[in-house]
Amino acid sequence: MPATLLTRIAELVTNEGDLGFFTAIEDAALIIEDGRVAWTGAAAQAPAADAVVDVAGRAVLPGFVDSHAHLVFGGERSAEFAARMAGRSYAAGGILTTVQATRTASDAELRGNLRRLADELRSQGTTTFECKSGYGLTLHDEERSVALAAEVTSEVTYLGAHVVPPEYAADVAGYVDLVRGPILSACAPYARWIDVFCETGAFGPDEAKAILTAGQAAGLSARMHANQLGAGPGVQVAAQVGAASVDHCTYLTRSDVDAITSTGMVATLLPGAEFSTRHPYPDARRLIDSGATVALATDCNPGSSFTSSMPFCIALAVREMRMTTEEAIWSATAGGARALRRPDVGRLSAGARADLVLLDAPSHAYLAYRPGVPLVAAVWKDGVLVHGAP
Numbered sequence: 001m002p003a004t005l006l007t008r009i010a011e012l013v014t015n016e017g018d019l020g021f022f023t024a025i026e027d028a029a030l031i032i033e034d035g036r037v038a039w040t041g042a043a044a045q046a047p048a049a050d051a052v053v054d055v056a057g058r059a060v061l062p063g064f065v066d067s068h069a070h071l072v073f074g075g076e077r078s079a080e081f082a083a084r085m086a087g088r089s090y091a092a093g094g095i096l097t098t099v100q101a102t103r104t105a106s107d108a109e110l111r112g113n114l115r116r117l118a119d120e121l122r123s124q125g126t127t128t129f130e131c132k133s134g135y136g137l138t139l140h141d142e143e144r145s146v147a148l149a150a151e152v153t154s155e156v157t158y159l160g161a162h163v164v165p166p167e168y169a170a171d172v173a174g175y176v177d178l179v180r181g182p183i184l185s186a187c188a189p190y191a192r193w194i195d196v197f198c199e200t201g202a203f204g205p206d207e208a209k210a211i212l213t214a215g216q217a218a219g220l221s222a223r224m225h226a227n228q229l230g231a232g233p234g235v236q237v238a239a240q241v242g243a244a245s246v247d248h249c250t251y252l253t254r255s256d257v258d259a260i261t262s263t264g265m266v267a268t269l270l271p272g273a274e275f276s277t278r279h280p281y282p283d284a285r286r287l288i289d290s291g292a293t294v295a296l297a298t299d300c301n302p303g304s305s306f307t308s309s310m311p312f313c314i315a316l317a318v319r320e321m322r323m324t325t326e327e328a329i330w331s332a333t334a335g336g337a338r339a340l341r342r343p344d345v346g347r348l349s350a351g352a353r354a355d356l357v358l359l360d361a362p363s364h365a366y367l368a369y370r371p372g373v374p375l376v377a378a379v380w381k382d383g384v385l386v387h388g389a390p
């Protein structure tokens with residue numbers, strides 16, 4: 001396979017090393033071979049290659065890793081958003097609106113919506129993304145949700161425990177048995193992950209633990225939605241079961257932060273949700289300054305965060321959560337990779353997948369400095385140009 005040299009890179013973000021710090025090379029070059037990064041270093045020292053791409057003084061970053069997205073659903077909820085902006089508050093029950101629309105949608109409708117969103121993600125620089133079920137909540141609808149998700153990503157999450165469906169409102173235990181029994185058996189072949197929404201109005205700590213451990217027994221790895229709408233036991237449950245990531249983390253106690261740092265579990269922050277619900281943002285500084293590994297993700301979903309844009313989340317993280325530009329970029333790339341336990345992505349050093357973003361800008365800082373501006377000039381996935389042009 002021919003080698004391609006990208007040269008005259010003003011700033012090459014590499015995230016090299018295991019310490020969890022942003023790293024970059026100025027006046028850099030990179031060689032792609034067989035879908036992987038074969039070499040990185042100073043442009044002046046670059047070895048010869050079969051093809052040369054001159055990026056003319058712009059920045060190259062690892063493709064974004066969006067470790068939290070809900071992309072299989074029917075319908076939309078713009079009226080609910082508009083009403084909320086006019087003063088009504090968000091509650092977990094709003095999910096049921098989307099459950100109804102998803103159950104009545106055809107496979108073709110769900111697939112069309114999913115593929116449109118996957119294209120949106122890619123065109124904004126995301127090269128790895130997680131995708132959850134959770135709007136079906138029946139065996140048939142959860143199974144087709146994970147099967148559809150598996151068509152667009154290898155990071156599929158079974159989220160049968162998103163919310164209790166209305167037909168089980170009087171029999172929550174019966175629904176938990178379904179989620180950890182027959183629905184799990186139907187979904188596990190398509191999924192890598194199992195997730196639970198542990199929150200008042202969704203699932204309690206004992207239910208969450210029973211569901212996650214059943215998923216682990218079926219070969220899935222655990223992640224969790226927790227502490228989004230208020231303080232609660234979710235983070236502790238996630239730590240007890242060895243979850244890869246606990247997501248939202250908007251309301252944390254000191255012992256929650258300790259549980260995150262002592263287990264090495266990733267804290268995934270989803271500022272698009274706080275933006276779209278007018279909730280306070282999570283305290284990213286407290287987590288980072290305590291030594292936590294922080295990831296940033298979109299939480300793309302039709303109810304509480306209908307953005308597919310990692311650049312938007314980076315801008316929010318910097319402006320609203322006081323992350324440095326370097327921390328935000330690291331969390332949106334290497335942090336997401338850790339949340340998905342994917343050592344092959346989120347970095348650009350020899351051996352990593354050649355998943356790259358070329359910005360129409362000389363520095364990563366432009367993603368927060370020029371918010372809302374389409375700065376992604378080109379995207380490579382496994383060394384193949386999949387969006388834009390260099």
Ligand SMILES: [Zn+2]
Pocket residue numbers: 068070225299301
């Ligand atoms: Zn979510």
